[in-house]
Amino acid sequence: MAKTDxxxxxxxxxVLKILSRRPRLHGYAIMAAIASxxxxxxxxxxxxxYPALYxxxxxxWIRAEWIKKDSGRRARIYELTAAGxxxxxxxxxxxxSVSLAINxxxxxx
Amino acid sequence: xxxxxxIANAMHGERLNREIxxxxxxxxxxxxxxxxxxxxxxxxxxxxxxAREAAHGIRAAGALESLFSDAxxxxxxxxxxxxxxxxxxLSLALGIGSxxxxxxxxxxxxxxxxxIANSSKLYVLSRKMIGLYGKPIEDGHWATPEYKVLxxxxxxxxxxxxxxDADRTDITWSTEDDTEKAHVAYVxxxxxxxxxxxPALGRLLSPADDRGPGLAPYAxxxxxxxxxxxxxxxxxxxCPLHIGDQTFEIIGVGPRGFTGTETGTVTEIFLPLxxxxxxxxxxxxxHRTFLMLQPDVNPATALEPLRQHLSAVNRAYETEHAKRFxxxxxxxxxxxxxxxxxxxxxxxxxxxxxxxxxxFLGILGLLAALVxxxxxxxxxxxxxxxAAARAQEMALRISIGAGRRRLVQLILTQSALxxxxxxxxxxxxxxxxxxxxxxxxxxxxxxxxxxxxxxGRVLLFGFALIVLVVLLLGLxxxxxxxAVRPVAALKGGADPHAPRRLLRGAIAxxxxxxxxxxxxxxxxxxxxxxxxxxxxGFSTDRLLLLETVTSKGQLPVVWNQxxxxxxxVPGVDAVAIAGWAVPGRIAINSDISxxxxxxxxTPAWFLNVSPGWLAVMKIPLVSGRDxxxxxxxxxxxxxxxxxxxxxxxxxxxxxxxxDRNGNQFLGPTVPYKIxxxxxxxxxxxxxxxxxxxxxxxxxxxxxxxxPQSVDFATFIIHTQAKNPLAxxxxxxxxxxxxxxxxxxxxxxxxxxxxxxxxVRERLLATLAAFFAAVALLLAGIGLxxxxxYSVLQRRREIxxxxxxxxxxxxxxxxxxxxxxLMIALGGCAGLALGIGAAxxxxxxxxxxxxxxxxMIALPACAILLTALVATLPAVLRALRTDPTQILRAE
Numbered sequence: 001m002a003k004t005d006x007x008x009x010x011x012x013x014x015v016l017k018i019l020s021r022r023p024r025l026h027g028y029a030i031m032a033a034i035a036s037x038x039x040x041x042x043x044x045x046x047x048x049x050y051p052a053l054y055x056x057x058x059x060x061w062i063r064a065e066w067i068k069k070d071s072g073r074r075a076r077i078y079e080l081t082a083a084g085x086x087x088x089x090x091x092x093x094x095x096x097s098v099s100l101a102i103n104x105x106x107x108x109x
Numbered sequence: 110x111x112x113x114x115x116i117a118n119a120m121h122g123e124r125l126n127r128e129i130x131x132x133x134x135x136x137x138x139x140x141x142x143x144x145x146x147x148x149x150x151x152x153x154x155x156x157x158x159x160a161r162e163a164a165h166g167i168r169a170a171g172a173l174e175s176l177f178s179d180a181x182x183x184x185x186x187x188x189x190x191x192x193x194x195x196x197x198x199l200s201l202a203l204g205i206g207s208x209x210x211x212x213x214x215x216x217x218x219x220x221x222x223x224x225i226a227n228s229s230k231l232y233v234l235s236r237k238m239i240g241l242y243g244k245p246i247e248d249g250h251w252a253t254p255e256y257k258v259l260x261x262x263x264x265x266x267x268x269x270x271x272x273x274d275a276d277r278t279d280i281t282w283s284t285e286d287d288t289e290k291a292h293v294a295y296v297x298x299x300x301x302x303x304x305x306x307x308p309a310l311g312r313l314l315s316p317a318d319d320r321g322p323g324l325a326p327y328a329x330x331x332x333x334x335x336x337x338x339x340x341x342x343x344x345x346x347x348c349p350l351h352i353g354d355q356t357f358e359i360i361g362v363g364p365r366g367f368t369g370t371e372t373g374t375v376t377e378i379f380l381p382l383x384x385x386x387x388x389x390x391x392x393x394x395x396h397r398t399f400l401m402l403q404p405d406v407n408p409a410t411a412l413e414p415l416r417q418h419l420s421a422v423n424r425a426y427e428t429e430h431a432k433r434f435x436x437x438x439x440x441x442x443x444x445x446x447x448x449x450x451x452x453x454x455x456x457x458x459x460x461x462x463x464x465x466x467x468x469f470l471g472i473l474g475l476l477a478a479l480v481x482x483x484x485x486x487x488x489x490x491x492x493x494x495x496a497a498a499r500a501q502e503m504a505l506r507i508s509i510g511a512g513r514r515r516l517v518q519l520i521l522t523q524s525a526l527x528x529x530x531x532x533x534x535x536x537x538x539x540x541x542x543x544x545x546x547x548x549x550x551x552x553x554x555x556x557x558x559x560x561x562x563x564x565g566r567v568l569l570f571g572f573a574l575i576v577l578v579v580l581l582l583g584l585x586x587x588x589x590x591x592a593v594r595p596v597a598a599l600k601g602g603a604d605p606h607a608p609r610r611l612l613r614g615a616i617a618x619x620x621x622x623x624x625x626x627x628x629x630x631x632x633x634x635x636x637x638x639x640x641x642x643x644x645x646g647f648s649t650d651r652l653l654l655l656e657t658v659t660s661k662g663q664l665p666v667v668w669n670q671x672x673x674x675x676x677x678v679p680g681v682d683a684v685a686i687a688g689w690a691v692p693g694r695i696a697i698n699s700d701i702s703x704x705x706x707x708x709x710x711t712p713a714w715f716l717n718v719s720p721g722w723l724a725v726m727k728i729p730l731v732s733g734r735d736x737x738x739x740x741x742x743x744x745x746x747x748x749x750x751x752x753x754x755x756x757x758x759x760x761x762x763x764x765x766x767x768d769r770n771g772n773q774f775l776g777p778t779v780p781y782k783i784x785x786x787x788x789x790x791x792x793x794x795x796x797x798x799x800x801x802x803x804x805x806x807x808x809x810x811x812x813x814x815x816p817q818s819v820d821f822a823t824f825i826i827h828t829q830a831k832n833p834l835a836x837x838x839x840x841x842x843x844x845x846x847x848x849x850x851x852x853x854x855x856x857x858x859x860x861x862x863x864x865x866x867x868v869r870e871r872l873l874a875t876l877a878a879f880f881a882a883v884a885l886l887l888a889g890i891g892l893x894x895x896x897x898y899s900v901l902q903r904r905r906e907i908x909x910x911x912x913x914x915x916x917x918x919x920x921x922x923x924x925x926x927x928x929x930l931m932i933a934l935g936g937c938a939g940l941a942l943g944i945g946a947a948x949x950x951x952x953x954x955x956x957x958x959x960x961x962x963x964m965i966a967l968p969a970c971a972i973l974l975t976a977l978v979a980t981l982p983a984v985l986r987a988l989r990t991d992p993t994q995i996l997r998a999e
Binding site for chain 2: 027050074075076
């Protein structure tokens with residue numbers, strides 16, 4: 001079990017951000033990217049990652065595609081849609097304001 | 110992923126699962142390749158099943174998917190019991206189809222708004238008063254002069270529209286003699302504009318066409334008639350149309366769908382009100398008066414003041430009018446003037462057909478609904494039994510965690526499947542049966558015509574009905590099934606009597622409904638039989654009736670010569686002339702006065718007949734003689750026994766004299782001297798009590814013995830052939846070739862005339878008998894199924910009882926006692942309901958009382974007999990139970 005699960009509700013933001021930097025990743029790569037770019041602090045649980053991916057696909061923020069890998073297996077890769085880019089912007093600014101607010105509270109204390 | 114892709118995923122659940130599985134597998138491989146421990150990577154997903162379910166739930170419309178699987182499961186269940194399923198679908202289809210058909214008829218005749226603007230602001234005026242026999246009547250017809258007074262009195266708030274009944278009239282499209290019939294209505298010029306109707310061709314009548322008698326000889330055709338008679342030929346504009354001695358010019362065609370305001374009759378030709386000779390008559394009430402509120406007037410507040418205003422104007426008018434009544438005593442005038450003006454919503458049109466068939470259709474709807482209920486109870490029983498058989502399965506499902514909601518859904522889905530198939534069959538049945546029943550509603554000469562579109566209203570009703578059926582069918586078994594206590598059921602120790610209690614209740618319910626249907630049906634069948642076998646007082650055998658008219662009237666001698674010519678035709682036995690045929694649509698009454706005294710309180714009806722009429726109709730003379738060729742009217746009269754008893758109680762009427770209404774005020778008159786007495790005959794219709802009737806000689810003359818011309822009469826011809834209609838064309842031609850102005854307007858037979866009198870009763874009896882048979886059949890099947898199920902279920906108990914020496918009688922009692930108790934309970938409840946319901950439709954009965962012992966015994970016996978037949982197989986099965994076999998098997 002992960003020590004530091006991604007903050008509840010911020011998983012979408014992380015996935016969108018990762019996909020905006022590096023399009024066409026499969027699920028494991030996304031998980032790995034979250035881990036590496038957060039310096040192994042944040043971990044996305046497999047059990048939450050895939051439902052989140054399907055939910056975002058359902059919402060139209062990302063789209064999926066099956067590709068053939070060199071090993072002969074198929075992989076399902078994801079990329080951002082236009083709606084997803086807009087959503088990313090919204091999530092990012094929401095995150096900024098929330099973390100700003102939290103920092104302000106911490107400073108007062 | 111769109112909504113549709115979720116639905117698509119729901120339908121391909123397996124493929125979706127494979128894809129999800131594949132992706133998760135790929136993930137684990139990546140993780141292993143990256144150096145993670147395979148077991149740990151797999152564990153990270155938690156329960157594989159759970160992960161898949163969660164992912165699946167997002168990518169597929171979950172509720173829909175479970176619905177699909179339930180439907181598949183329900184379908185397999187239905188297929189497993191093919192015979193029961195087919196029987197269930199058929200009985201439900203019959204019930205649903207009957208209900209929808211009844212709704213279509215009721216809606217088309219009583220509820221559907223006319224295709225006009227503001228139909229909700231349309232009302233009709235009528236007067237309630239005490240009629241001739243002291244009975245309250247409602248008169249919906251008005252005289253044109255009074256209509257104009259009323260119209261002008263309220264013109265600021267509402268418009269009044271005059272529309273006559275659409276009479277079947279002789280019309281001619283060319284100057285030749287080939288007349289045909291069309292339904293002609295006279296309407297005030299404001300009707301078309303106020304109804305917001307636009308012409309399909311030419312122009313419609315307008316207020317300018319109300320100018321006055323003879324000034325607007327214009328006619329408008331209905332679209333329906335233009336389509337049927339002229340094939341939508343636009344050259345019809347300007348064509349001359351002859352009606353009587355008037356000629357009209359076709360100026361336009363009405364909009365499609367509008368067939369007048371008389372629901373049940375298609376008006377074919379609209380003429381201006383002012384063109385009727387009746388429009389100037391002060392005392393002839395002949396057209397309806399509609400009230401159309403102006404758009405900005407609120408009906409809730411404006412209607413009652415408007416009614417009071419109209420009522421006051423009406424009373425003032427009638428009071429003025431009554432001053433001209435001569436020789437009528439003041440009590441009668443006061444009674445006449447004490448009338449109430451009534452304003453009734455008429456958005457669905459107004460017609461006698463509505464009045465005559467309102468209760469009829471109500472009964473039809475009730476019977477159809479009851480049959481549907483019986484079918485629902487039957488199918489519900491079937492499903493309860495099936496659910497009881499599946500109690501263990503349900504228990505298992507619940508104990509491994511299936512939601513109870515899901516179980517209810519499972520059973521409701523199955524009943525929805527049944528209802529779905531039943532509704533398809535039912536729709537086909539309704540599509541056929543509604544027009545079929547309508548075609549049987551066939552009043553004399555005037556077949557009912559209604560638009561029966563299968564539009565949104567019908568579909569909405571059908572849909573609501575299906576939802577109701579699904580709930581009725583499935584709800585009870587569903588709730589029962591979901592209330593299963595898994596522990597008890599799996600141990601096999603669940604209360605074995607629970608489903609049987611439910612089924613017993615269902616039997617009582619079903620028998621009650623069935624008894625109600627049977628009871629009402631037997632009342633209607635008995636009514637019809639008594640009406641059809643009512644003594645008429647005359648013979649209908651081999652009588653041909655030629656209704657004959659003249660445009661300007663002909664002297665009696667011409668009529669008599671024509672009768673002679675008919676008599677000479679081979680195949681003709683005897684010929685007589687009467688003013689009209691009895692029982693007929695015409696009924697004319699007169700006040701009767703003796704020795705110049707004021708008229709008696711009750712009037713008498715009359716009919717002018719030629720010598721020999723009594724013989725042709727096979728009406729015997731009680732005393733006196735038939736008319737002689739030299740008898741004239743006034744002068745001689747033959748009266749019926751009721752007349753004799755009314756006006757000459759306890760005396761011999763022969764040789765006595767009487768006067769007709771108010772003749773004494775026109776100067777010295779010749780009184781009618783009674784020369785003969787005959788038995789009572791049915792004069793106007795078969796249902797009413799006998800009226801006082803006097804017959805006058807066909808040869809009419811005035812007080813100076815100068816012959817008077819006759820406008821119309823009916824030749825009554827006794828033929829040698831069994832089918833009198835075989836001679837119809839020969840005789841029609843013979844009359845036309847004489848070129849004496851006489852023209853046959855209608856041909857029928859006395860037998861048809863009498864049969865037409867009982868159209869409604871015959872139809873009601875036929876349909877009621879049909880529903881009774883279906884109800885009995887369904888109840889029988891239901892009873893059989895329930896008892897059979899209960900015997901099967903108690904096989905072990907019966908086996909044990911037999912093994913320890915129970916007698917056969919005891920076994921029979923064990924199996925049937927409670928069922929027959931339920932039948933008795935249901936039967937009594939049904940009869941009580943029936944006696945209550947019969948009070949509302951008493952006007953449809955003829956000489957039948959709901960409380961007659963025979964009327965109660967009949968349905969009771971029918972139910973009992975059905976119950977015996979239905980329970981026999983189950984009882985036999987119980988008796989054949991082989992205890993050793995049962996006990997060994999257990």
